[in-house]
Amino acid sequence: MVADPKKNATDERLASLTLPQESGWLGSARQNALARVKATGLPGRRDEYWRYTNPAALVQADPGTTVGTPQADPFDAIEAVVIMVEDDRVTLTEDLPEGLEIMRLSDAGKADIHWARDIYGVLEMRGSGPVPRPLAMLNTAFATDGVVIRATGKIARPVHIRTVGKGDLILHHVVRVEAGASLTLLKSGTSGARANTVTEVDIGEGGALHHLRIQGPDHHRHVNTHVFVRQAAETTFKSFTLSANGQMTRNEAVIELTGDNAVSTTACAAFGKGDFHHDDTVFVTHDAVNCQSRQVFKKVLRDGATGVFQGKILVKEGAQKTDGYQISQALLLDDDSQFLAKPELEIYADDVACSHGSTTGAIDETALFYLRSRGVPKRVATDLLVLSFLAEAVEEIEDDGLREHVGACLADWLSQG
Amino acid sequence: MTALDDVQVKDGVAPDVRVKDGVDAETVEAVKGLSGTYKHGWNTEIEMEYAPKGLSEDIVRLISEKNNEPAWMLEWRLDAYRRWLKLEEPTWAMVDYPKIDFQDQYYYARPASMAVKPKSLDEVDPKLLETYKKLGIPLKEQALLAGVEPAAEDRKVAVDAVFDSVSVGTTFKAELAKAGVIFCSISEAIQDHPDLVKKYLGSVIPASDNYYATLNAAVFSDGSFVYIPKGVRCPMELSTYFRINAENTGQFERTLIIADEGSYVSYLEGCTAPKRDVAQLHAACVELVLLDDAEIKYSTVQNWYPGDENGKGGIYNFVTKRADCRGARSKVMWTQVETGSAVTWKYPSCILRGDDSQGEFYSIAIANNMQQADTGTKMIHLGKNTKSRIVSKGISAGKAQNTYRGLVSMHPKAKNSRNYTQCDSLLIGDKCGAHTVPYIEVKNNSSRVEHEATTSKVDDDQLFYCRSRGMDEEEAVALVVNGFCKEVLQALPMEFAMEAQALVAISLEGSVG
Numbered sequence: 001m002v003a004d005p006k007k008n009a010t011d012e013r014l015a016s017l018t019l020p021q022e023s024g025w026l027g028s029a030r031q032n033a034l035a036r037v038k039a040t041g042l043p044g045r046r047d048e049y050w051r052y053t054n055p056a057a058l059v060q061a062d063p064g065t066t067v068g069t070p071q072a073d074p075f076d077a078i079e080a081v082v083i084m085v086e087d088d089r090v091t092l093t094e095d096l097p098e099g100l101e102i103m104r105l106s107d108a109g110k111a112d113i114h115w116a117r118d119i120y121g122v123l124e125m126r127g128s129g130p131v132p133r134p135l136a137m138l139n140t141a142f143a144t145d146g147v148v149i150r151a152t153g154k155i156a157r158p159v160h161i162r163t164v165g166k167g168d169l170i171l172h173h174v175v176r177v178e179a180g181a182s183l184t185l186l187k188s189g190t191s192g193a194r195a196n197t198v199t200e201v202d203i204g205e206g207g208a209l210h211h212l213r214i215q216g217p218d219h220h221r222h223v224n225t226h227v228f229v230r231q232a233a234e235t236t237f238k239s240f241t242l243s244a245n246g247q248m249t250r251n252e253a254v255i256e257l258t259g260d261n262a263v264s265t266t267a268c269a270a271f272g273k274g275d276f277h278h279d280d281t282v283f284v285t286h287d288a289v290n291c292q293s294r295q296v297f298k299k300v301l302r303d304g305a306t307g308v309f310q311g312k313i314l315v316k317e318g319a320q321k322t323d324g325y326q327i328s329q330a331l332l333l334d335d336d337s338q339f340l341a342k343p344e345l346e347i348y349a350d351d352v353a354c355s356h357g358s359t360t361g362a363i364d365e366t367a368l369f370y371l372r373s374r375g376v377p378k379r380v381a382t383d384l385l386v387l388s389f390l391a392e393a394v395e396e397i398e399d400d401g402l403r404e405h406v407g408a409c410l411a412d413w414l415s416q417g
Numbered sequence: 418m419t420a421l422d423d424v425q426v427k428d429g430v431a432p433d434v435r436v437k438d439g440v441d442a443e444t445v446e447a448v449k450g451l452s453g454t455y456k457h458g459w460n461t462e463i464e465m466e467y468a469p470k471g472l473s474e475d476i477v478r479l480i481s482e483k484n485n486e487p488a489w490m491l492e493w494r495l496d497a498y499r500r501w502l503k504l505e506e507p508t509w510a511m512v513d514y515p516k517i518d519f520q521d522q523y524y525y526a527r528p529a530s531m532a533v534k535p536k537s538l539d540e541v542d543p544k545l546l547e548t549y550k551k552l553g554i555p556l557k558e559q560a561l562l563a564g565v566e567p568a569a570e571d572r573k574v575a576v577d578a579v580f581d582s583v584s585v586g587t588t589f590k591a592e593l594a595k596a597g598v599i600f601c602s603i604s605e606a607i608q609d610h611p612d613l614v615k616k617y618l619g620s621v622i623p624a625s626d627n628y629y630a631t632l633n634a635a636v637f638s639d640g641s642f643v644y645i646p647k648g649v650r651c652p653m654e655l656s657t658y659f660r661i662n663a664e665n666t667g668q669f670e671r672t673l674i675i676a677d678e679g680s681y682v683s684y685l686e687g688c689t690a691p692k693r694d695v696a697q698l699h700a701a702c703v704e705l706v707l708l709d710d711a712e713i714k715y716s717t718v719q720n721w722y723p724g725d726e727n728g729k730g731g732i733y734n735f736v737t738k739r740a741d742c743r744g745a746r747s748k749v750m751w752t753q754v755e756t757g758s759a760v761t762w763k764y765p766s767c768i769l770r771g772d773d774s775q776g777e778f779y780s781i782a783i784a785n786n787m788q789q790a791d792t793g794t795k796m797i798h799l800g801k802n803t804k805s806r807i808v809s810k811g812i813s814a815g816k817a818q819n820t821y822r823g824l825v826s827m828h829p830k831a832k833n834s835r836n837y838t839q840c841d842s843l844l845i846g847d848k849c850g851a852h853t854v855p856y857i858e859v860k861n862n863s864s865r866v867e868h869e870a871t872t873s874k875v876d877d878d879q880l881f882y883c884r885s886r887g888m889d890e891e892e893a894v895a896l897v898v899n900g901f902c903k904e905v906l907q908a909l910p911m912e913f914a915m916e917a918q919a920l921v922a923i924s925l926e927g928s929v930g
Contacts, residue, residue, distance in 0.1 A: 048509070317847065332862030335829070345853040347872050350844035355871040360859040 006044035009059050013042055016061035017142045026109030029121040033140035036125070040132045049131050052308040052340040053279040057248050058135060058224045063168035063194035067220040073162055074214045074409045075186050078402070080160035087166055087192070088144035099153025099181065105146035105172060116148045116174045123200040123228035127254035130314070131283065136226040136252070139198040143172035146198075150176045151183040151207075158184035158212075158402075165192025172198045179204035179232075184399065187213040194222040201229045201237070205259060208236040212402060215251075216244030217413050224250040233259025233288070240397045242406055243270035243278055244413050250279040257284070257291040257319075264293045267396035269410065270307065271300035271386065279308035280328075286319040286349075295326040298393040300386050301337035312344040315352055324354035331389050332362055333382070383414050455722060455757075456923070458692030461548045461662050465581070466532065468525035470665075474498060477635050480525050480582075484604040484638070487611065497624035497634035504628045510791040511820045511852055512760050514696070514733060522698060524636045526581040526663040538586045545585050549578050552689060554658045556586050573653035574685070575600055579670055581663045582638035589653065596652050598682075599644040603671055606642035613644055617675055621704035621741040621768075629700040629735040629762070633669050637702070640670035645680035645711075654910060656685035659701075661721070661732065667698035674704070676711035678744065683714040685913055689757070690722040693730050696759055700735045709744030709771065714752070716913050720920060721757035726815070728787030731759025738765035742774035745800070749775070752908045754917040755782040755790055756924040764822065766795035769803035769831070776805040779908040781917070783924045784817030784849070793823035793854075798831035798864070807838040810902050813849035814925055820852040827864040834864040842872040843901055845894065845925065895922035 014037070019030060043055040057064070083102065084091040090104045108114045121140040127133060147161055161173065169192050177183050181204070203209055209229075215221065223246065229237050243249055253266050270278045284293045299307035309328040330339035343356040363385055371381035390410060397403040468479050477498045481491040506517075530542035538546075538556055549556045556578055575589035577600065584602030593600050599610060607614050624634035641657040661668045676682055690697065699721065705713050715738075724731025734757075740749040751765040761784075767776030778794040796805035805825065813819040821840045842851035853870045875897050883893035899906070899921055906914050 320847070330859070332859070335832075335861050335863065337862060338858070338860040340859070341855075341857040341868075343853075343855060343857075343868070343870070345842075345870060345872055346850070347842070347844065347852060348850045350847045350849070350874040352844075353871075353873050355869065356853070357870075358855075358857055358868040359866065360857065361865040362862040 006041050009044065010042040012061045013059055013138070014038070019142060020144070022109050024109060024112065025114065025117040026105070026120065030141045033121055033137045036128070037134050037137040037141060040134045040137065042134050042138065049310070051342070052310070053250055053277065057222050058194070058196070058250065064222065066166050066193045071190070071218070073188050075160050075162070075188050078158060078160065078186065078405065080158040080186060082160045082162060083147055085147070085161060085163045085171060085189070087169065090145050090147060097155055097157050099151060100155050100159070101150040101152070102159070103148045105143065105148055105174065108148045115150060115176055119174050119176060119200050119202050120172070123202065123230050124198060124226070126230070126256065127228045127283070133226060133252065133254070135196060135224055136198050139170055139172055139196050139226070143170050143198070146172040146174065148174040149183070149185070150178065151181040152178045154182045158186050160186040160188070163187070163189030163191070165190060165195050167193055169195040169197070171195070173200070175199065175201045175209065177201070177203045177207035177209050180206045182208040184210040184212065190218050191221050191223045196224055198226045198228070201227065203229070203231050203235040203237060205232045206234045207232070210398060211237070211239040212397065212406070213241045214406070214409065215241065215249060216246055219245045219247070221246030222248045224252070226252045226254065229253070229255045229264070231255070231257050231259060231262040231264060233261055235259065235262045237263070238265045238396070238398055239267065240393070240406070241268040242410060243268060245272045245276060246278070247275050248277050250281065252281045253283070255284045255293070257286050257288050257293065260288045260290050262288065262291045264291070265396055267296040267393045269298050269390040269393040271390065271414070272305050273301070273303040274305060276301070276305035277308070278306070279310070281310040283312045284314065284324070286313070286315040286322045286324065288319060290321040291319070292323045293325070296393045296396055297328040298390050299330045299339065300333065300390060301330060301339065302333035304336035306337070307339045309341040309343065309358070311356065312346065313354055313356070315347040315349050315354065317348040319349045320351040322349060322352040322354065324352070326356040328358045330360045331386065332360065387411055387414060455692060457552060457689035457720065458722060460691035461544060463542070463544050463662070464529040465526050465663050466529050467523045467663070470523055471520040472522070472524055472636070476524050480636055480638055483525065484607065486607055489615065490607055493619070493624065494635050497631050500625055501628070501631040501635055504631060507628055510762050510822070511818060512762060512789040512791050514760050514789070517698060517733065521665070523663065523666040524669070525638055526666040527583040528580060528585070531583050531585060535586065538588065541586050545580060548580070548660065549658065552658065552660065554578065554687070556588060575653055575655050577602060577641045577657045579639055579641070579657060579659045581661060581666055581668060584639045584641070593652070597646040597649055598651050599642065600655055601642055603640040603642045603673060610642070610644070613675065614642070614673070617704070617706050618673055621706060621739050622702050622737050627737060630702050630737040633671060633700050633702045633737070637669045637671040640672045640701070643674040643682060643684065645676045645682045647677045648679040650680065651682040654683045654685060656687065659686070659688035661690035661697060661699065664693060665695060665697070667700065670701050672701070672703040674713060675706045676708065676713050678708045679710040681712045683910060684716070685910060686715070686717040687720070689720050690732055692722050696724070696730055697732050699732050703736070703738040705740035705749060707740065707742045707744055707747035707749055710746045711744055712748045713740065714750045716909050717753040718913055718917055718920065719753065719755045719757050719761070723757045723786065723788050724759035726786040728759065732757065733760045734758035734763060736763040738763065739768065740766070740776065741768045742771050742776065744774070745771040746773045747771050750777040750779070750908065751794065752779045752905065753781070754905070754909070754920060755780065755792055756920045758790070759788060761790040761792055763792045764794055766797070767805060768797045768799065769805065770799045772800040773802045774800055775803065778807045778809070779905040780809045781812070781902045781905045781921065782810070782819055783812045783921060784814070784819040785924050786815040786817060788817045790818070791820040791822055793821045795824040796826070796836060797824070798827045798834045798836070801830070801832045801834070803831055803834045805836045807836070807840070808904050809840040810905055811840070811842040811851055812845065812898060812901070812925070813842065813851045814845040816848045818850045818852070820854060822854040824856040824858070825866055825868070826858040827860055827866060829860045832861060832863045836866045838868040840870040841901070843898065844872065844874050891926065895925060898925060
């Protein structure tokens with residue numbers, strides 16, 4: 001009998017976890033996910049979907065040790081409804097604006113009937129359709145807790161989930177934006193030794209969600225995230241992630257446009273050095289008429305850092321008038337860094353305009369020379385050019401205040417190196 | 418009857434009048450000259466000799482024996498065969514076809530008249546000569562390919578004609594020999610130039626390369642061999658024409674082209690097969706070796722029988738093509754027009770090993786009805802200052818699926834290298850699919866890689882413009898598509914460009930309305 005390293009790793013990881021004992025809908029969703037993850041197995045080095053990222057650090061039973069000190073939260077200055085998550089302890093606030101409902105996942109699971117039941121594990125399972133996402137399945141089965149949020153009106157104040165992790169964090173959030181409602185969701189924090197988070201987002205007709213996430217600048221981050229989004233007709237989903245430093249980051253976004261005239265934007269600005277490994281994996285499915293999807297991914301890599309982008313736009317038969325756009329760009333600041341990309345289109349409808357572009361190269365020597373000839377020191381000139389390169393992704397943030405805030409945060413971190 | 422004929426009768430106006438300024442009269446002419454959807458679907462009634470059906474070590478030995486091969490060649494084949502038994506059929510391509518029964522095929526079929534190899538073209542069975550004449554490739558040492566008006570200068574094309582499992586003849590051998598060029602079938606080369614074959618065969622595509630290449634290494638029956646000596650610019654274009662005729666027979670040919678230092682050759686490849694209800698297998702290998710300053714231009718018009726509109730029959734085309742730019746400043750250019758085959762699985766690649774070497778890939782892939790094409794290229798940059806360019810145009814119509822799959826890899830040592838990739842897909846009809854699967858791997862920062870891809874439908878404004886000038890819809894689509902493909906068509910040698918342009922129109926027939 002030949003040893004199967006993938007199966008061994010899966011067994012070992014599953015043995016290291018305990019399934020939360022819950023009855024009711026949450027319990028059965030967990031059982032379902034556990035069966036799926038057992039059948040699929042956790043990702044291995046030879047899986048095509050993990051071609052450019054070695055999943056070992058995310059899969060192995062030992063999460064590693066927690067390094068790093070808690071720092072000021074980048075969203076501290078933003079007035080928001082703050083939810084603190086310290087490991088598996090979720091602290092809610094009483095002070096909620098009208099039209100907003102927030103609960104712990106564990107509490108929602110105790111209710112016989114809860115709206116989250118139709119979303120928890122459901123969108124994750126849909127998103128595991130064409131390509132299995134076993135780390136998300138694992139999360140659905142073993143999530144220690146999470147936050148369930150429901151917006152029934154236009155909520156002006158953002159909701160801020162602030163996580164402080166220490167050990168091996170597995171969190172699962174569920175967001176429901178009802179028809180015509182809108183919400184801004186901020187996420188930040190430190191991941192601890194390792195974090196696996198899943199966020200499932202269901203947007204009802206005419207609803208809108210702005211999803212803004214900052215990862216970093218903690219250097220010892222090992223994190224994999226999944227955001228599953230289902231969009232009904234006339235909805236808007238806008239997501240932006242700022243990723244600074246970290247050793248292993250894999251952010252997966254799985255978006256399904258199920259209603260006509262929906263708009264979906266995903267953007268990320270990432271920079272790091274050395275053992276920084278940053279992987280953006282995006283899968284957008286167009287299953288309705290006249291939808292727009294847009295992805296803007298920018299990475300700046302130095303001192304042997306690795307950037308990965310896997311993006312796929314799937315346009316199903318009948319999804320006419322689709323407008324799909326995708327750009328992935330990397331700036332390699334030295335010869336040791338690398339960028340690996342797989343931008344894919346799979347199209348079954350004829351009346352569409354889909355395009356993707358991908359470029360990789362060094363910093364523009366002419367621009368650098370121009371700045372230096374005007375007396376700007378090389379380091380500052382490089383930072384300026386890096387900033388302007390990443391700014392194109394930051395531009396995707398719709399809210400002026402938040403955009404400026406994130407831009408300032410980015411500039412500050414860049415200047416610190 | 419083509420739609421063009423309809424127009425002629427319907428309007429009662431001379432077609433020349435309808436062709437206005439700016440409309441490519443040649444395109445319309447070329448389309449008009451061809452009728453029926455697949456014009457090479459006939460077969461030649463000829464007495465054939467088959468090896469027993471199925472695949473085994475004995476069959477491998479038999480093929481080797483038929484070609485009178487030395488022991489080392491047989492060993493190479495057997496080694497490949499044993500490897501192949503352990504391999505699994507790849508499933509990653511976006512193609513879907515019933516499982517191939519490798520035991521339900523003939524691996525060797527030759528016309529009975531070829532049992533004794535003809536010493537010259539005069540001795541070749543007239544039926545075979547007639548076949549090639551009918552295909553527009555007369556096997557006489559005439560100056561030109563049929564259908565092309567004489568050009569100002571004397572253009573010659575030498576042809577190696579492969580019929581099922583054997584090469585039936587090679588033209589202009591003597592004249593090429595004067596320049597030092599060796600152009601013959603690979604089975605002859607194994608006899609006459611064993612040192613060259615031994616040195617280069619399998620050096621670009623090892624016998625262990627992939628499932629179909631390994632199968633090919635075990636059972637290849639013939640193919641073409643070219644050697645261009647140092648500093649020689651091949652005095653004429655070389656070509657190979659592959660014809661599958663026998664039923665239930667796979668064609669496995671192997672082509673090896675060696676361009677020594679400072680040499681140049683332009684090589685053309687064409688292929689057709691009769692219409693049959695049962696799908697047939699074609700698994701070829703093409704190896705190109707380029708030494709310092711050498712240049713090879715390799716052009717293919719692939720027009721295997723695509724199967725009928727319900728997906729019955731057609732050729733399963735699994736081809737491994739690779740060029741190794743070993744020498745500095747060497748340059749290779751792949752140009753392909755893929756219109757035929759029920760299933761295409763083909764990725765002509767360039768290994769840019771020599772410093773300053775260049776690779777180019779121009780492709781048009783058309784899939785209509787139930788055709789499936791998964792094709793693209795690999796550009797592997799290993800040397801410094803290497804350059805590559807990829808222009809791929811995919812057109813899907815009917816219920817066809819068309820995929821571009823490619824790799825651009827910049828190794829850490831490939832400093833100052835450059836790649837530009839453009840993949841455009843065009844969809845005609847709402848039941849077909851167009852897919853793009855590029856892999857981009859950049860491992861140094863002095864190189865620049867740019868990739869862009871678009872997918873769209875035939876532009877309504879352009880169609881309307883053509884229609885308002887009196888063209889019918891099919892004609893208008895053909896014209897717009899030819900415009901879409903222009904960049905690639907221009908990269909083809911003249912004779913092929915003509916044929917390709919006409920083929921684009923033919924392959925799309927019945928795709929509108």
